[in-house]
Every structure is written in C-alpha cells, then in structure tokens.
Amino acid sequence: MKLSNKLSLLTVTLAIGLPLAASAAESKEKVKPYPLTTCVVSDEKLGADPSMKPYVFVEDGQEIKLCCKSCLKDFKKDKASMMKKIAAAEKKKAK
Numbered sequence: 001m002k003l004s005n006k007l008s009l010l011t012v013t014l015a016i017g018l019p020l021a022a023s024a025a026e027s028k029e030k031v032k033p034y035p036l037t038t039c040v041v042s043d044e045k046l047g048a049d050p051s052m053k054p055y056v057f058v059e060d061g062q063e064i065k066l067c068c069k070s071c072l073k074d075f076k077k078d079k080a081s082m083m084k085k086i087a088a089a090e091k092k093k094a095k
Helices: 003-029 071-077 079-094
Strands: 055-059 062-066
Touching (some): 055 071, 062 071, 071 079
Antiparallel strands (some): 055 062
16 A cells, blocks of 8 residues: 555544544543432342443433343333433432
C-alpha cells in the first residue's frame, strides 16, 4: 500500500473514530445510577440469590438493574411505567 493511501486511511479512521470515542465517553458520564435495591419489574432484592447476577443496561441515560435478563421483556412491555418508578425512587432518595 502506498504511503499516501495509508495516510488517507489513517485520516478517515481518525475523523470517524475520535468523535465516536468522545461521544461514548460523554454518554458514560451522563448515566444516572440505579436508585433501587430491588428489580423494578419483579421487586426482588438484587443480589439476594448469589447464583443470579443482575442484568444491567442503560435506557435513556438511566442505569437499569433487573434481577435477571428474563425481566427485560416485561420491562420493555411497560417501559414508561418502569421508568416512572425509577424516577420516583430517585426523587425520594434525593430528599
């Protein structure tokens, strides 16, 4: 590969990669921590069963912790209600 082609490839890679990396770092900083000690779907205490690791993901800038991945289907079915429960818990915790 010629030097000019290598430089062009490097330039394109950096032009695309750097903004994406900055965006990923920004989004991590804006994630709100999960305010509950229970699964928002099942109300089971998180970590009560050591053999079940909580399923953790981010939804609309909010960290979500479910007791297991199978609760994800129910979370998505009624996402608005679940997010309201989390927001209410966060407000209560802030007081």
